[in-house]
Amino acid sequence: MSNLPETANQAYEAILEALNHLIEVVAKLRSPDGGCPWDLEQTPQTLIPYIIEEAYEVVYAIKSDDSQAIVEELGDLLLQVVLQAQIASDYGNFSLKEVAQGITEKLISRHPHVFGNVQVTNTEEVRQNWEQIKALEKGETPEMAELLSRKLTHYNRTLPPLMASSKISVKAAKAGFEWENVEGVWDKFSEELAEFKESLESDDKVHQTSELGDLLFTLINLARWYGLDASDALSGTNERFIQRVSKMETFANRPLSDYTLDELDTLWKQAKKHLNQ
Structure with a gap:
């Protein structure tokens, strides 16, 4: 940062000071000596609902175009990152340093057109390079990375269920898993609805849940056929x-x-x- 203009250096220093203060506050909350009982009881697993909730609140604030709300909600989401890292550090697993270093290294590695000598002409080439580098990092061949099941698994692991189903539906349809016309989708919906109703006559919650999922997935396919966003x-x-x-x-x-x-x-x-x- 020494090569930056003085005003930029001052801005970085202010940011680092604020981040350090947040880290110190979270560490104090987790301290066995005078910390907060609620924070001390938390584990990575108990905080999962809060991570999801805060992420959605960030999205809502951005959609509302409310700068003050965005600042507040990003802060709440940042707290979840710092708190997860602090708990991991308390357990002796890793710290916020490894988190920051990991994402920094990933960004540099996946942007060779910025930090290396690779030349790109459009965003599609950037995306292709990203996917190729990502596959290499995971020890996958280009062929493995292009497997339909890999892509669908990624959606299922990284998106909320409704959004994941919509993505899976689109990707599967492009690969050939598609009805000839919308009447076929309606027939499938009627079939799944009947199977769901039949499952409710038993006490098998696992079966009922499975049939409900099939019904919802078919409804999402109907939405896709009519150009509607289910979410x-x-x-x-x-x-x-x-x-x-x-x-x-x-x-x-x-x-x-x-x-x-x-x-x-x-x-x-x-x-x-x-x-x-």
Whole structure:
């Protein structure tokens, strides 16, 4: 950093100071001597829901284009990274240093057109180089890296289930796993719906869950055929449901849990009508 302009050096120093302070705070929270009981009880596994939650909140803040919210939510997500590294360090596994070094080395290795002598002309060449280098790092041949199952496994491991299913559906269809027309998809949906209903007649939760998954996957394929985004569709429904419940609460004169089902239905229709105006 010594070759950078003075203002850039000052900015880096301020960033490092802030990061060091965060690391020190997290270390104090995890300290057996005066630390926080809740933080001391956490393990990498117990923190998984928080990582997912914070990642989604970052995405929501970005979509909202709210700079203050983005800063706050990125901070919450950064806390999860530092906390995971601190716990690993407490266990003697690794520290934040290895995390930072690992991603830095990966970025340099996978960008030979920036840090090496490789020449590229477009983003597609950048992507191809990235995938080839990634395969070599994992000891895979180019042929192995191109296997359909490898790509589908990557989606399933790295994306939320609904988004993963959408990606898997698209990739599988391009590889030939496709119906001749949309009527075939509807027939498959009817078949899966019947199988799911039949599974509910037993007490086998594993079988029921399997059939429900098949039904949902077919529904996602239907969405693809009609050019619809299943994740956006479900997110929109969640948002509308919450808006209607919120409006119901403004009309209600007592907690919603105190209303009968018929009364809730009346409030629901009232809220829906008001929001549609």
